Amino acid sequence: MARRLLAVAVVCLVVLAGCQGGMSGDATTDPTTTAPTTEQMTDAAGTTTQPGANASFSYDDPDADTLGWEGGYWYNESISVDRSDGLNDSELHTVVNRSMARVEVVRGLEFNQSVPVDVISREEFANDTAASYENVTRNGTLHQNVKWEAMFMVGEDENAIDVLASNRAGSVLGYYSPSEDRIAIVSEDTESPQMDEITLSQELFHGLQTHRFNTSELNQSTQELHNAKDGIIEGDGNYVDHRYQQRCERDWDCLRPTDSESPSGSDRHTGIALTRLQPYSDGPVFVEQLYESGGWDAVNDVYENPPASTEQTIHPDRYGVDEPTPVSVADTSTDAWTVPETGNDSVDFASFGEAGLFTMLWYPSYVETQATGQPADVVIPTTHLLAPARNNDTLDLYNYSHPYTDGWDGDKLVPYAASDSLNTSETAYVWASTWDSASDATEFADAYRELLQYHGAERVSDAGPNVWRIPDDSDSGYADAFRVTTTEGRVTIVNAPTVDQLDAVHDSS
Incomplete structure (x- = not known):
């Protein structure tokens, strides 16, 4: 459940300029808590009171755990953190607990338990990633080689496992491990690890998802099923990010990365990355529509019946209506x-589903665009993916819908x-x-x-x-x-x- 949206967007900005604009959207309203809502913090003239500046609000710890308070910190409380030399243990504790409180306010869900958070270097993460791929069996390697060769993305003279490992090592900003119930935030600075509060907020929410909705038990055994279920997992996570960032821009003081802390994306395989990016693009729009029609209850209900295909998040009107047909392939091979x-x-x-087949047909145009410097039209034009599908404010980064698929x-x-x-x-x-x-x-x-x-x-x-x-x-x-x-x-x-x-x-x- 690693947060890859912003990381892959870097690739987009570098090689497909113009695909991402600034985020904006409707105002976020806090759920009812013992802390003041946004409306209560805004005066008649429309001036928003900054966190920690509301003299009428008591920052005393509540008698019992409540929405918007975690580990001794309210969501709107000012904190003193020096990022210049990285976060020490005390500062990390402060940032994590306030961010947990903010996620509660944004999403309307209470943390029932904490999630350990570590900050690790990009080098350490790359080494861990390489180690995790070392024990792939010969048959497992053959399986990956065949499927990505079939997508015309990894040639017969390449090893798909190496490509997959390189993609993950260079793009992930942070991840939540359900098996370890632990979050790791990946920093580019090995000397002074820093923190992006937006990345932290999503990984904290992934921990909350696992605790509340048992998302680690969902069937994600194929690329298509992985992308389909991520339509709600990453869709909800990135929608929480979106609303969290709105609050950071409007009335919260948030820790954000410098340019030096963002991965370059130069070594990533864009075809594979974009095959896997679809739920990060279409998922937030899918969740936004659910939220606007029925609030967080409507979003919560989807975890009981998650999207069955990428088709259902590419075309949200087909969710729960157009179920995929199981495909059988008779084994008529010889003993050879x-x-x-x-x-x-x-x-x-x-x-691979609709999202994968679309990316397969689109990818040659990207390759030609890279070679010539001009938008290409091989099967599906390069520019088609970049056309905003439904939301010009970039909640929906890419358009995976095309008549061919x-x-x-x-x-x-x-x-x-x-x-x-x-x-x-x-x-x-x-x-x-x-x-x-x-x-x-x-x-x-x-x-x-x-x-x-x-x-x-x-x-x-x-x-x-x-x-x-x-x-x-x-x-x-x-x-x-x-x-x-x-x-x-x-x-x-x-x-x-x-x-x-x-x-x-x-x-x-």
Whole structure:
């Protein structure tokens, strides 16, 4: 549940200039507590009293824990903290407790227990991240290699685990660990670790989510399910951030980062990052609409029935109405091919959903934009992702909706590995998707063929009308054979090293 929104936004600002503006929105009203509400702190002339300056408010500790007070500090209480040499233990305690009180006020939920918070350096976090990826099994590595190769984001000469580790190490500003019930704030300054109160507020809220809604038990076993459930987890977290930041800009004195404390984003894989960013973009808008229609009770209710797909947060009107269709892929492979068992209770298939398929079709335009310095239009134009979908004030950073992928109803990708190829790690896959209509399926299949052609694929005429081949001498990193077929509302993509092996991976008869 790491907070990646601001981190990936750095990538956006560097390589896709103009995609993020300033945040604004409706005024935040405090819930009723023993502390004064915003309205009570504003005089008739409209002047807001600054925290700690309200002479009529008693900052004495309450007789019992109450909303807006935590660990000896009220949400609107002034504190004395020197950030120049980093936060010592006493200062960190002060900042954390006041931030917990502020999260309570913003979100209307009481902390029933505290969450330990550590400040760690970027170097320490990178080392921890690398260590967490060291014990990935061979089959687990094959699984990741196949799924990100299928997305045309990690070539056959690359290791997806290395790319994933690098992305995480360079982008995360802070994270909450449900298994340890602990927060780590990542600082760029290894000598004098600092603090961004907005990052802290979200990670504290993630702890509150786990304690109140048991979010760590949600099924996030595929990229699609992870993004779907993050529609409420990160959507709520980033909406809390948004409202918290409004208070910082209006009437709270908050600790904010300097430019030197923000990660550069230069080494991140933008395609993978943006595949995973979707819930951070669409989720807050999804939560905002719930809040505006039914208050925090409506948001709380969603945890009992979280989004079932990214489609439901890309198009909030489909939440609870348009459920995804389970996709089955019959194993018709020969003995030469097997599905690697990933172990560790992980599923042996993948799913990317509407958000993933959109990003796959959009990514080549980004690559070309980087190469030429000009917006490109390969399959989905570079600029389409940057068009505000619903909220021009950037609660919704990116637009993941496009006719090529609107109509998605379910997908399942099954990786295969050659049974006798432990040394070469020869792989293949079958990727089936269902669509709302036959025309939706055809539209996606046609767009996918455009994607193949971009990567140098040529139609293999003597193998039928649906077979394509990226030549071995291609420098794209994806030299393979592909069969793309549509049957009513279903698209089936079969990948194998050679045309002759397509049927051995998935019999087309």
